[in-house]
Amino acid sequence: MRQIMLEELEALAEQARPGLQKVAENIGRTVKLYLHWSAGHYEQYFDDYHINVGQNGELFVSTDDFNEYKLHTYHRNSGAVSIVAACAYNACSVDDLGPEPPTDQQIEALAQVIAVLAKTLDIPIDGKSVMTHAEAADNLDGDTRWHEPYGPNTTTERWDFWVVKAGDEPGSGGNILRGKGLWYYYNGL
Template identity: 40%
Template sequence: MGTMYRASDMTPDSLDDVRRLAENARGFITDIYQHWTAGWYGQCYDSYHICIDKDGSIYIMCDQFTERKSHTWRRNTNAVGITLCCCGDATAGSDPDGEDINLGTEPPTMEQIEVMAQVTAILADEFDLSLNNSNHVMTHCEAAFKDDYGPGSGDPETRWDLWKLPDYCGDGSMKDGGQLIRDKAAWYQAEWRGEHAGD
């Protein structure tokens, strides 16, 4: 999982800092992977480029997004890894649709999910990556499904980060995590371009 740093010992970064680093990495990044640390609030790990804490604080764990980190098995080249600091005791049962997920005592917060979407929106915009599908912008769970070590595979290294997330801004029910984040990211892109004016 990399070296752990306490968020309380670091200074938070801003969305402008994310955009500045993304601008410097244009043409080099082809994929964005979204995770949770399977740790606790306030614990940031340097195996990701960006960590997002409970209150939505952003911590950039690198000097440049072209730095190769060890966030996603066999998918780290030309990729940025973003993570939520949470889910240390989360569990998923045997339901193939993820209906028996328990996000534990430190689940993803609404602030974390919204900031994950904002960061994703900025990175996808700067790297010219589409949010319309999960080919280049995906959760670790979606990558694990594609690479045959996701839920139901029987692989002891199963990864299910962000498989399902609560739709806090909707009806509160559990939704497909990757699609929820991509939809929110697309909404933020449109909002920042002024496309929601008059709605």
């Protein structure tokens, strides 16, 4: 695991862009960004994701090649970049995100990562290309080729960022993160 800044994130994304686009094209879609929380501790990072976001918004990469296949989102790993916030230890409901909920710094860092990756990888910041794990688990992009739904609308097996803060409207997390990402995309970092 290696700490990076947004400038290096942009360079890594630029380097990976042709490979990611080719794989995504081969399966009939754009490159995807999947947003997760680790359900672990604030400073606990995982190699299953390309990018880890620490408690204070710091960024860590598990690889220097975003084409590297990572096991982050069931049957949706190809042609995708995974971003995880190190948080949500013992989260048990949309009203209780545990003793280590997503921090404001993590939310802003996720939004900045979305903006940098969307611009560099030439993908729209919308609900089909930038998804929370909760949204992807329930196939909310309409792509049902890979798995049966297993998110908050069905089995609730995965509900990462169904909300951003405890008490938020269920299902609002993706829109909040994409909205913040769009702000950085158009207004700068």
